[in-house]
Amino acid sequence: MSTDARSGGLSRRRFFGLAGAGTAGVIAAGATGGVIGRATADEQAPSPSAAADDAVPFTGEHQAGIVTPAQDRLHFVAFDVITDDRAELVEVLQAWTAAARRMTAGSDAGEVGAVGGGPYDVPDDTGEALGLPASGLTLTVGFGPTLFTTADGVDRFGLAARRPAPLAPLPAFPGDAIDEAISGGDLCVQACANDPQVAVHAIRNLVRLGAGVVSVRWSQLGFGRTSSTSSAQATPRNLFGFKDGTDNLKAEAPKALDQFVWVADGDPGADWLAGGSYVVTRKIRMRIEPWDTSTLAEQEATIGRTKKAGAPLGQQAEFDPVDFTTQVDGDFAIPQTSHVFLAHPTNSGTAILRRGYSFVDGSDGLGRLAAGLFFIAYQRDPDTGFTQVQRNLRLDAMNEYVQHTSSAVFACPPGVRGDDDWWGRALFS
Amino acid sequence: MSDPARSRIALLTLTGLTAVTLAACGGDDGASEGSGGATDDIAVAAADDSCEVATTELDAGVHQFTVTNSGSKVTEFYVYADGDRVMAEVENIAPGVARELRVELPAGEYETACKPGMVGDGIRSDLVVSGEAATLSEDETLAQAGVDYQRYVQSQTGALLEQTTAFTDAVKAGDIEGAKALFPVSRTYWERIEPVAEIFGDLDPIIDGREGDQAEGEDFTGFHRIEKALWEAGDVSDMGPYADKLKADVEEIVALANDVTLDPLQLANGAKALLDEIATGKITGEEDRYSHTDLWDFSANLEGSEAAVQALRPYLEENDPDLVAEIDERFAATEAELEQYRSGDGWTSYDQLTDEQLRGLSDSITALTESVSQVASVVAGK
Numbered sequence: 165m166s167t168d169a170r171s172g173g174l175s176r177r178r179f180f181g182l183a184g185a186g187t188a189g190v191i192a193a194g195a196t197g198g199v200i201g202r203a204t205a206d207e208q209a210p211s212p213s214a215a216a217d218d219a220v221p222f223t224g225e226h227q228a229g230i231v232t233p234a235q236d237r238l239h240f241v242a243f244d245v246i247t248d249d250r251a252e253l254v255e256v257l258q259a260w261t262a263a264a265r266r267m268t269a270g271s272d273a274g275e276v277g278a279v280g281g282g283p284y285d286v287p288d289d290t291g292e293a294l295g296l297p298a299s300g301l302t303l304t305v306g307f308g309p310t311l312f313t314t315a316d317g318v319d320r321f322g323l324a325a326r327r328p329a330p331l332a333p334l335p336a337f338p339g340d341a342i343d344e345a346i347s348g349g350d351l352c353v354q355a356c357a358n359d360p361q362v363a364v365h366a367i368r369n370l371v372r373l374g375a376g377v378v379s380v381r382w383s384q385l386g387f388g389r390t391s392s393t394s395s396a397q398a399t400p401r402n403l404f405g406f407k408d409g410t411d412n413l414k415a416e417a418p419k420a421l422d423q424f425v426w427v428a429d430g431d432p433g434a435d436w437l438a439g440g441s442y443v444v445t446r447k448i449r450m451r452i453e454p455w456d457t458s459t460l461a462e463q464e465a466t467i468g469r470t471k472k473a474g475a476p477l478g479q480q481a482e483f484d485p486v487d488f489t490t491q492v493d494g495d496f497a498i499p500q501t502s503h504v505f506l507a508h509p510t511n512s513g514t515a516i517l518r519r520g521y522s523f524v525d526g527s528d529g530l531g532r533l534a535a536g537l538f539f540i541a542y543q544r545d546p547d548t549g550f551t552q553v554q555r556n557l558r559l560d561a562m563n564e565y566v567q568h569t570s571s572a573v574f575a576c577p578p579g580v581r582g583d584d585d586w587w588g589r590a591l592f593s
Numbered sequence: 594m595s596d597p598a599r600s601r602i603a604l605l606t607l608t609g610l611t612a613v614t615l616a617a618c619g620g621d622d623g624a625s626e627g628s629g630g631a632t633d634d635i636a637v638a639a640a641d642d643s644c645e646v647a648t649t650e651l652d653a654g655v656h657q658f659t660v661t662n663s664g665s666k667v668t669e670f671y672v673y674a675d676g677d678r679v680m681a682e683v684e685n686i687a688p689g690v691a692r693e694l695r696v697e698l699p700a701g702e703y704e705t706a707c708k709p710g711m712v713g714d715g716i717r718s719d720l721v722v723s724g725e726a727a728t729l730s731e732d733e734t735l736a737q738a739g740v741d742y743q744r745y746v747q748s749q750t751g752a753l754l755e756q757t758t759a760f761t762d763a764v765k766a767g768d769i770e771g772a773k774a775l776f777p778v779s780r781t782y783w784e785r786i787e788p789v790a791e792i793f794g795d796l797d798p799i800i801d802g803r804e805g806d807q808a809e810g811e812d813f814t815g816f817h818r819i820e821k822a823l824w825e826a827g828d829v830s831d832m833g834p835y836a837d838k839l840k841a842d843v844e845e846i847v848a849l850a851n852d853v854t855l856d857p858l859q860l861a862n863g864a865k866a867l868l869d870e871i872a873t874g875k876i877t878g879e880e881d882r883y884s885h886t887d888l889w890d891f892s893a894n895l896e897g898s899e900a901a902v903q904a905l906r907p908y909l910e911e912n913d914p915d916l917v918a919e920i921d922e923r924f925a926a927t928e929a930e931l932e933q934y935r936s937g938d939g940w941t942s943y944d945q946l947t948d949e950q951l952r953g954l955s956d957s958i959t960a961l962t963e964s965v966s967q968v969a970s971v972v973a974g975k
Contacts, residue, residue, distance in 0.1 A: 246953075281970070282970065282973065283973070284858065284969045284970050284972070284973030285969075285970040285973075286966045286967060286969070286970060375959050375960040375962075375963040376923060376926075376956070376957075376959070376961075376963070377960075379952065379956040
């Protein structure tokens with residue numbers, strides 16, 4: 165998708181965990197916003213976005229679903245591979261690719277379809293997407309560290325030597341409360357679409373195709389209004405009520421993407437991963453009730469932006485430059501413990517492409533909203549991407565209001581080329 | 594326009610009903626009467642570690658086996674066709690007891706098996722039956738499936754009645770420990786043939802309904818009512834009427850079930866329905882919520898599903914050998930998964946299983962169900 169001419173940009177959704185990440189690279193703390201402003205500026209004019217119902221091309225240099233303008237809805241699933249038979253796994257990856265081709269084009273998962281067979285046939289499509297358009301569906305596959313070597317060191321598929329060093333479980337961070345049952349996985353598929361039923365349908369059918377070979381380890385639904393390709397459009401708000409994604413890596417900034425998102429020739433694992441990326445997912449529970457009862461001033465000081473406009477504190481408008489030197493009444497306008505201060509490329513020294521979604525899993529046993537942000541970020545190397553940013557957030561004022569409850573990392577291969585290609589061909593060949 | 598699949602099935606049902614059923618059953622229901630024809634009596638000496646069948650070669654036709662158990666464990670005797678399709682079986686042969694089994698065997702290669710302790714694959718021997726091999730048309734092959742499965746059902750109903758009687762007797766005698774031991778055993782025979790039981794819609798919920806599933810004003814009766822008294826209250830002093838009713842209801846359903854011949858689609862759907870039972874009731878521990886003997890039911894459902902598929906095996910092998918191979922592989926995988934939880938002559942209690950173990954069982958059932966669900970389409974002839 166990324167190379168497609170329609171690609172006009174990507175989400176402005178900003179995850180507060182990484183607020184304001186731009187593409188500036190390593191910049192000394194205290195640098196003025198001007199540098200950031202230049203680095204994050206569009207390198208080309210945004211093109212009109214596709215209609216929400218349209219199909220997104222499945223094949224391309226990169227997988228769709230990374231710099232594709234973020235759709236409204238998410239169904240993300242991680243699998244354990246439950247066979248030791250490499251051929252069986254390859255068969256599933258090929259079957260998945262074929263089904264993904266069809267579904268992203270708005271067709272049924274199988275050749276027969278939901279109603280195309282005889283009355284005693286079991287339909288090879290589950291049918292809930294009948295009559296629905298493609299809805300911008302993208303399906304993005306990734307391979308977890310345990311696909312290459314299990315936690316107890318077993319090389320089930322002869323892939324151990326192919327694992328790039330950056331593909332390793334993330335380190336523990338202060339304040340983590342990681343639930344292993346919803347973390348990790350041998351494989352992942354990210355389904356994004358503008359209709360939740362289309363995203364769920366896609367995952368459901370892939371799960372069916374994998375019966376006996378893969379088993380769902382965990383999955384997550386997400387929602388959140390699409391941010392469009394134009395900076396004139398409003399940035400969506402997260403469940404804290406703040407605009408999220410004001411500064412993000414953008415499809416219109418290919419140089420920044422090459423620097424921070426895409427694995428390049430010469431990088432570890434480039435023989436099969438060049439043109440791909442690493443995805444990090446973190447389920448971040450928001451402590452909604454304490455947040456809701458905090459004052460506006462406290463909320464803004466925590467984030468480092470104004471709630472209404474999303475402007476950096478000390479500035480007027482959302483896209484005014486983030487300037488850490490501005491002082492108000494002798495104090496820095498953007499507190500040094502604010503999320504923006506710590507996560508901004510100026511201070512984290514790196515940039516990642518964020519693509520997260522809000523979630524509400526009903527309520528917990530105490531009647532509190534079980535809600536937060538399902539954080540997704542793509543980067544060229546998790547160590548110099550998410551991990552570097554997250555390490556810088558140890559003293560983040562926002563930590564009082566969030567808790568990370570899951571963690572996963574996957575290597576997403578480059579895009580499928582042509583009709584005979586399939587997910588993971590270069591890895592398994 | 595007539596639907597060829599449907600008309601074939603209608604034909605089959607008729608054919609099936611006129612076919613002669615020859616298997617003797619476990620228990621005392623004497624279902625083999627009138628079948629006649631056996632002129633020999635092949636001795637089978639069953640012990641705890643041996644199974645001596647007097648001959649390894651037979652002519653095609655009706656034969657009688659007499660199985661004598663000289664071992665210390667309760668045993669079973671089976672005659673299997675290819676793929677462990679049960680041609681005949683006799684269950685629950687107590688130590689010191691001799692039981693007869695009559696079976697019609699067309700030319701072909703078979704295996705006999707004794708199962709001391711009623712577990713595992715058993716002690717096997719080859720049995721070659723020669724003579725004119727019957728060549729069956731597709732329709733006849735399908736019709737035979739119904740007959741084969743009916744024979745299986747009849748082999749189970751005898752044991753069901755026997756074990757349910759022992760169970761209800763123990764309940765009425767106030768023998769809590771004895772009743773607890775018999776509860777999962779009697780249910781095994783029930784759970785194996787549940788697709789048949791479900792045809793008699795009224796009886797199934799009365800015998801096997803769970804608490805809270807009754808319509809307003811209906812009493813909670815059957816296995817699970819007594820299960821609750823045994824495990825939760827630890828007191829069966831007021832269970833006498835429920836025990837009597839359960840026994841009477843089982844007697845009624847056994848009489849009905851013995852006369853039923855399922856058509857091939859019912860068989861195909863029944864095989865899948867049994868796997869669905871596992872997925873919805875046993876994997877979740879809902880079925881035997883007081884006793885946690887769910888894995889007994891799991892195993893029985895799995896065996897019953899396999900029996901229904903095996904009845905269709907000759908037809909399936911003709912028409913979709915790849916599917917048969919996949920189904921075989923996945924039944925074996927599921928059995929291997931389940932086998933890890935065997936405990937003595939029974940199974941690990943459901944509440945001892947970890948989430949990870951349950952997931953392993955669930956994964957194998959999910960895969961198996963995907964394969965078995967394809968059988969209906971093959972049987973319907975597309």
